[in-house]
Amino acid sequence: MTEKEMQIQQKQEVQQAGEPTKPEKQYVPAVDIFETAEAVNVLAEMPGVAKEGVEIELENETLTIRGVMAPVVCEGETVLLQEFQPGSYLRKFTVAETIDQEKIQATMADGVLTLVLPKLAPAKPRRIEVRGS
Amino acid sequence: MAIVRFADQKLFRNPWADFERMRRELDALFQGGGPEASGRGAVFPALNVSEDPAHLYVRAEIPGVAASEVEISIEGDTLTIRGERQTCKAEEKCSYHRREIECGRFSRAITLPTKVQVDKVEAKAADGIITITLPKAEAVKPKQIKVNVG
Numbered sequence: 376m377t378e379k380e381m382q383i384q385q386k387q388e389v390q391q392a393g394e395p396t397k398p399e400k401q402y403v404p405a406v407d408i409f410e411t412a413e414a415v416n417v418l419a420e421m422p423g424v425a426k427e428g429v430e431i432e433l434e435n436e437t438l439t440i441r442g443v444m445a446p447v448v449c450e451g452e453t454v455l456l457q458e459f460q461p462g463s464y465l466r467k468f469t470v471a472e473t474i475d476q477e478k479i480q481a482t483m484a485d486g487v488l489t490l491v492l493p494k495l496a497p498a499k500p501r502r503i504e505v506r507g508s
Numbered sequence: 509m510a511i512v513r514f515a516d517q518k519l520f521r522n523p524w525a526d527f528e529r530m531r532r533e534l535d536a537l538f539q540g541g542g543p544e545a546s547g548r549g550a551v552f553p554a555l556n557v558s559e560d561p562a563h564l565y566v567r568a569e570i571p572g573v574a575a576s577e578v579e580i581s582i583e584g585d586t587l588t589i590r591g592e593r594q595t596c597k598a599e600e601k602c603s604y605h606r607r608e609i610e611c612g613r614f615s616r617a618i619t620l621p622t623k624v625q626v627d628k629v630e631a632k633a634a635d636g637i638i639t640i641t642l643p644k645a646e647a648v649k650p651k652q653i654k655v656n657v658g
Contacts, residue, residue: 377520381593381612388573405608411601420609422571422636444637447567451560455621458554486571486636487609 400462415492421464422486438468564642577635582626590615622648641658
């Protein structure tokens with residue numbers, strides 16, 4: 376056990392221009408992003424989201440992570456305390472690096488999404504010969 | 509159906525009770541947040557507690573922690589959830605762009621509203637949410653009492 380106490384943060388709600396049609400809450404998942412020589416790694420915290428509920432899109436350098444929380448069945452129960460509510464997660468990033476779209480890997484474990492975006496091998500410089508007419 | 513417990517009924521009416529209630533509500537208003545957010549700061553793990561006639565359910569939102577690393581204990585009527593999150597990977601040769609996921613030790617204790625059968629408590633984890641099912645003690649379960657005519 377390390378001696379570090381966890382810093383506590385509150386869940387942030389998405390501030391967006393358009394209003395959602397569903398009355399559910401939309402949260403901003405907390406993320407860790409780190410880059411190695413080969414890939415960009417994204418870890419996103421989305422508790423309550425099963426792997427079927429995750430949607431990842433990469434389009435025009437915009438990476439969209441969306442997660443829908445699986446509904447919790449609590450029929451016939453009286454709520455005594457509610458500190459978290461069902462909803463969905465949404466976050467968008469602009470990816471500057473060129474990503475090999477075919478090799479993107481995503482795994483979901485214990486409510487944390489791990490996304491590996493492998494970088495495309497840099498294009499080899501091509502010499503263009505200028506021919507005389 | 510609202511349940512009015514015997515202990516809720518006051519013997520004497522406090523003439524300042526309405527003012528006290530008003531002050532509490534205004535305090536909650538200025539702390540930001542509606543009725544569901546009042547009286548709570550940032551907590552980890554966030555808990556949902558609910559009950560049915562026979563059970564208490566505690567759901568804790570603990571992403572990124574394996575179920576085996578969460579320690580749940582009951583002492584008297586206090587339920588404690590303790591653990592450590594170790595998502596911080598110190599990988600070689602990588603540069604961090606964002607670090608928002610906090611790691612470290614956490615613990616949270618709540619007082620259970622009723623007595624429970626400590627030896628029959630179960631916990632299961634799914635997608636970062638741990639559900640603890642606590643069967644209520646026989647003494648506090650609702651019982652039907654027949655009225656005999658005679």
